Amino acid sequence: MILNRELSWLEFNRRVLMEMEDLTTPILERLRFSAIFASNLDEFFMVRVAAIKNQISSGYEDVDPTGLTAREKLELINETVSELVDLQYKMTMSQLETLREDGISLIRSAEFTPSILAQLEKKFSLEIFPVLTPMAVDFSRRFPLIANKSLYIGVKLLIGLEPKLAMVQVPSVLERLIKVTDCKSNVCYVLLEDVIETFIDKLFLGHQVLATCQFRATRNGDINIVEDEAEDLLMVIEEAVKLRKWGETVRLEIGQGEDPWLLKVLQDSLMVEAKQVFKVDGILDLTFLFKIKAPKSLSKLTKAPYKPKRFPIIDKKNIFKTIREGDIFLHHPYETFDTVVDFIKQASKDPHVLAIKQTLYRVSGDSQIVKALAEAAEKGKQVTVLVELRARFDEENNINWAKKLEQRGVHVIYGIYGLKTHSKITLIVRREKNKIRRYLHLSTGNYNDQTAKVYTDMGLITCNESFGSDASMFFNMVSGFVTSVNTSIMSVAPFTLRQKFNDLIDREISHAKAGHSASIIAKMNSLVDLEIIERLYTASKAGVKINLLIRGICTLKPGIEGQSENITVTSIVGEFLEHSRIFYFENHRKSEIYLSSADWMTRNLSRRVELLFPIEDATIAERILYTLKLYLADNQKSWQLTSDGKYDKITNSKHPIKAQDILKTLEYTSNKEYINQIKSIIESK
Template sequence: MAKGGHKKLNEFDFENPKLYINRELSWISFNSRVLSEAEDASNPLFERLKFLSISASNLDEFFMVRVASLKDMINAEYSKLDIAGMTAKQQLDAVLRDLHRFVDHQYNIYNDMLIPLLGKEELYICDPKNLSDNDKDYLSRYFDEFVYPVLTPMAVDSSRPFPLIRNKTLNIGSLLKKKEGKDDVDFATVQVPDVLPRVIELPQEFEDETIRRVVLLEQLIMAYVDKLYLNYDVITSAPYRVERNADLSIDEDEAEDLLKEIEKQIKRRQWGQAIRLEVDKSIDKKLLKFISRELQVDDSEIFSVNGPLDLTFLMKVYKLEGFDELKEHSYKAPQAVPEFDKGEDIFEVISKGDILMHHPYETFENVVKFVENAAVDPNVLAIKQTLYRVSGNSPIIAALAKAADNGKQVTVLVELKARFDEENNIVWAKMLEKAGCHVIYGLVGLKTHCKITLIVRREEDGIKRYVHLATGNYNDSTAKQYTDVGLFTCAPAYGEDATAVFNMLSGYSEPLSWNKLSLAPLWLKDRIIDLIKREEGHALSGEPARIIAKMNSICHKEVIAELYRASCAGVKIDLIVRGICCLKAGIPEISENITVRSIVGNFLEHSRIFYFENGGSPEYYASSADWMPRNLERRVEIMFPVENDKLKAKLWHILDTELKDTEKAHVMNENGVYVKQSAVLPEGSKKINSQKIFGDEASKAVGELNTQNSRVFVPEMNPDNRF
């Protein structure tokens, strides 16, 4: 039994801010773990480029949402302290301080590690001014033919005010002086066009065809910027990039039409308050002063970098052809699911028993087929589904539209408030409505984040309900890159609860009792706290007590306080938290029974799986919800039990294997700092990569099935790079 005892429970203030880590600083720590993969020499070179790009993409969103939120709180004179006892101003100061260090680290990795290694592989990111005359001639022709016609330089003077610089666009600012006339210095800016490729590959040199060279679009424009201002001398030019507050502010109670209100707010996102200004460190001081004054950014919000702005361009480099040997090839996901790979009707397979899938190791295609088959099955009467984020060319959307066209009752909840997918979801919502689907736009004041599909089918013995519940979105693209679990079942208790969920979402009907599902914001938080308290009771009674919880983030103070209490009671608690973790592990007498680990690997760890030992009768749950205030109090979420012994064993294997990971796991120490396990592993120790193990196991299962069926399954992979 773990250390602890009931005598400690009344000695501590478990809500003391000193016991908690600030949410924003914890997120920066997470992104540092992503960045560490770019630093890790054991990763293939192009995978390191990918992780550096991902860290930059993550940072963009953090500025546009979280840093923007802090600034909004300061402007509104918001006085409430955060979970760690910090004011909004204290948080912003600490965040910007850490982010400046983080960005410096990004560019140290780029300049000191990755660029030299690319050179060894004979791939060079070139500055046009250092190229040969032949190359310059090629670039000059390329500029004149493809780039110049697209550019729109904008002058700033008494009759032309400083233009609106759109969010996340790359621009080039210049100080100009008329070739003839007065000595006044003018300013002009031009946007680097998004419609052109940012990475331009030069023709291979005739004398050495093995060398590959690329030029960045902004460097090309800089080299020929004088062609944009023929009557001026260009004194100096430099690229700059601005990020703006992109957090939508919607008063749902006052909005007459939520869809139209969100459409209006999306357009405003491009012109929100400037949050960060990125510039090249060599920028002329006068030019920087002019830009920063016009954008109204403070010195602390100016990030001067030693290299190309917006490192997400490295994903374009990653996709260059001819460098496959520098990428990761050990994964063979997604694989077929053995239960579905026998040629049987999908509804017949589910009727034989519950099926748990582990994505992306097992293919998401069965979820797509579940909806596609229902769309054309004459026995299917109704399809109901929640959609939070879907892919750009979603086969599920097409299947739902086909089902409506075939006369089935189709009800779809499309969450319009899914951040940065609002515009995409509006398009899908309108398309589904035109197809004849009944579309619900979520609930006022809440986001609908649960992942649930209900299919009502007429069979010989009456009406039967088939249900799919999941931890991840109905997105066939990200399902190849995010780890999630999904459950197929036709058990009546789940079907009744699924029906109740949709009745609640579409109207005002809520049953008096529920069979299996726990819902937020109704009572999911209380259910989680009760489960933690139950383990505490078992520990105090000397019975087996343990909690294993895998999720994306944990920052709910009430839940964390209960975990601290359970730890003091002697409950062994293992947390597998990919991202934000406001809990401090290893505090003497308080959280010394708690471990926290984060796995950052080739796939994004997205599943939410919970294990409660329950005195020797373990219970397993999966959920769409992290243990965060927004999930438990401001969203519609679902937690569902997994009760089949075979499926419980599958969940245990996932949790147990990740707790043994020594290659991609980072473990929090008593100081709240994460240490990568591979860096402290004794020499000669066996390295365990949980993601590789799951991929190999899925491949092996399919291989054994193929041997039995004498046929071959060919997997496909299409990674999504958003972390």
């Protein structure tokens, strides 16, 4: 008894879209949620819809755990996407009108005045025209390869007595938003594609332009590697990334009011079924909304970037001394990720550090951590980095970093055969007074200084010897031929993590059956693993109180009598992307808190290298527990899942609690004081 995974994901994206309704958020931030919705939907089609279309093409007719065939799923997806996209455009166009009233206008072709046309014609001739390449289609020139997610102008030309197709790619090397003057707003933008379409006849001199349309294709973007046949994984993935932009078309977006002949030619040429064609009443590819900026005079239209807090207790000159005095807990983005960067930078320069080992899944384009690792290797330290080449849509970035690190003397490991390494761990080996001490950073999130500003994640820096011993075992496993791992306090997927979760849930079931209070609080991105879901149903029936904080996909059905009436599922969608994975087990007055890189998804537990680690410091554990309680008390950005797969917004205007905003305002002097602040807020409301 579960919900459909794809439809659950679409409900998550609906919650993202509904953030546009929050009038307490500045308008440019609200429009940003429309761009996030659009970007999310692109990836959904490139991965999930592409996989379903592959099943249909291969004749796969089995039903999924919800009883749906691949074709039935695709039909439901198309219906839901059509409804959501209509809602997105209705909300976005309305808010763009409001933005115009506030002083920033986006002007479409129909509104081009003679003055604006004169400006654009000059810009077109000098800057745009030289970059464009018109592509004709006839018996001697086949239909061109349409790049994934690129905008195009389709053109219907009259050649002789027959219509012929031509097209122009809207170049991504040029800014899509073009500023113009002589309009009524403080700031006026026009779109690059509208400028090209306005002057399209200059590209086809001597021919009559009968009609034009703007269109965009989304292609299968998943990379499937047969590792048995991949002698050089780096080379194979490099080639696969290049081919991604030419995968099978899974969606065609086209502006409404299109010429029927153009639509048919494009649909036939791209081999797209009618149900995979989405006619858009507005601007294609709304990710451009990320780029709209407000001048200083209109600063009220946007939100100032949040500035994370720094720890006053950390010795900036010798972070190792601070770690020896006690574990350091970090909650990003509320506390700066610079602490982690500084930790690795100090290690790279410290003459007493002998070795640095790290896993990298997603890093930024200008990573200070990667630069520090390279410098450490050049100083003669033993530096080992596991770079996961198959981090979806980050393959190319990771390949580039891997090559640069190898050139600087870093020993680079390209993952483990058959498994994707998703763990977040750094091990630093340091000589201190004739003995070796190991320092670690463990986290729920990636070593990416940019996403750490907008993703909520938790991390721990420690020199606990048990952690250090397990970390050495872990890195020996990923760098050698080890097919199992024997750790004492950490659990490692795919070897011991699933069983650890099973044991922890079973223990709560035993406490409940014995008449003791039993409860679980789990926070993650997604829950889809059938074995875990069945265990949670069993726990619910035994009387275990289960609160799940799941940002995205959840296929578990809560609130069903006799099955899951003791389970609640809450999703928080706000300014920051909730990304931390936290697991609390009451354990009959001996509660335990764990952090992990893993969600409760089959891929995390069975097909990836993941880590789960306990929080042994009692004060840090209590702080994390009260943070969970604050999330559960949120009544402004929370949505509660119903048994039919829909989400109800939780609101309380009399006693509002917005967890992310509260966490932004809390002052850090100590973990104890932090806990007291959260306690007083929850109790006062």
